[in-house]
Amino acid sequence: MDDRRRLEQSPNAGSGWRLPQRSGSQDAELPFSARSPRSHHCLVRLREKGCTVRWQPITPALAACLTDHAAARGAVLPTDQLLRYRNGQPITSRRYDHLWHRIGQQLPWVATQTISTYWLRHTTLTWVERHFGYGIARACAGHTDNTGPAATTYIKANLQEVATALTAMTGQPHPLAG
Template identity: 45%
Template sequence: MSWNSPDPRNFHYHLHAHRPGDSSPLGGTEPTAEDSINTDELPESLRQTIERLELIVHRGGHSRWPMPTVREYIARISAIVPDGTRNTYSGYWRVVEQAWGDRRLNEPTTAEITDLVKQHQSRAAPRINATQARGAGGLIDALRCLYRYAEYDGLIDPSDNSARKVARPPQTRRSKLPLSIEQLHELADVAETTGNDRELDGLIVRLHMETACHRRSPLHLHIHDIIREDCTLRLREESGDLRWQPISPTLLQHLLEHIDARGGSRTTTQVLRDHTGQPVTDRRYDNLHSRFRKHLRWAAEQHVTVTRIRYTTLNYVERQFGKAVSRAYGGSHRHTGRNTLFPYNRPGIYDVARALQSLTGEEQPLAHGPFPGLSER
């Protein structure tokens, strides 16, 4: 069929057809209502395209909803972010809400954000792992998270995002330096010989040494997160992500004995509990860290927490098995390189189990891999 044939099914003909005798630079007259296209006769896919374009043109330069106040938007974002994000940033968002709650979200400038960060630093109470930039990094991260969602919602253009333009203070490297073997033994000795619950504190230190988990992960560890057959734990990260972490048979046995000796599942489903069977909280960690500083001068000078134990374990794994295995051991699978095979050849739980076996000197069921006959020697 020719494009110029007067076939009513020919879309090109509908666009350019004109009546005989009309005069125009192209042989026709100015379009009239009779010459307009009846969209009811167009194919369904084309009609949907036209409607989508009309929607884009209609929304151009306009957000999906009026610019909310800072208080309104914090409430909206707090309801949709993961629990880990909410727990991390809620305190900082309260600071922002107190300062600018009734202002529109796009009103605070870069200079005002910088000034708010300085004010927060001057008021922030020193923490045991504080640096000179105490509170600054967390507040900036919270603001960036808030305004990143505003970008997603079309409320703020990325080029106008004031939170992006505020520099985050560099994090000190001292807090991430690994501990020596002697220092690890001293921390374990303090946990097991001081305090009102030595068995619990010793178990906490051993748990962090083997799993390199974050501080909050053991607080959310429940009985059903223990997989006895494979000697693994299902850990919840601060971000809300889950990861399966191999542990030694000795640690598994201690965890099970701890649960049975303190009421089993009758009192709570949480693994770590005190003498009364009640779940432990952050206060247990604060008490443990205080005793580290009280009994060890170097621990007080370096503001040592269980996080330093995590860095020490990951440093050992990196030196012995490489960075990729160390990232997997610590629950991080981020990859910024250009290796397109990374999703297929990145280290897995079997590599982590082999690293744990080297760390503890105990056999781990998963260390032989899915094919024991082909496993690495």
């Protein structure tokens, strides 16, 4: 059985918390699915631009932190936006801009290097591509489009391969890593 079919049958495959995402599309949403991100699979369900929905492996530590944050900030329903201010109000995508501005004021090299959420994504995907190959980097990025060389249609990676790359990058074990 392929990964997608197995996940669709999973009892944890419900709708989930939402958070605004800045990389790729300004108004994309990144909902965390699985009744709790602390599910035994350590996966989140991402809803991205173009109504693409996919599963992404996360570390057990991140799953635990997201669950704790949700509980502390009032994201109680699976459809609630996950990231929230201390007062419980959901953050907006503008919050990311403000956070990077404040970080740049405290750490001038962040402003000089124009570090951003997009920069972190790019750097991470470059590392994955260099260590695990183009197909796994595409899968980590969620690239499913068929633009570019015809050969990219055949370059695919499964969740286990992405989880293995995550384990190598973070040093944290993942239940799906091979």
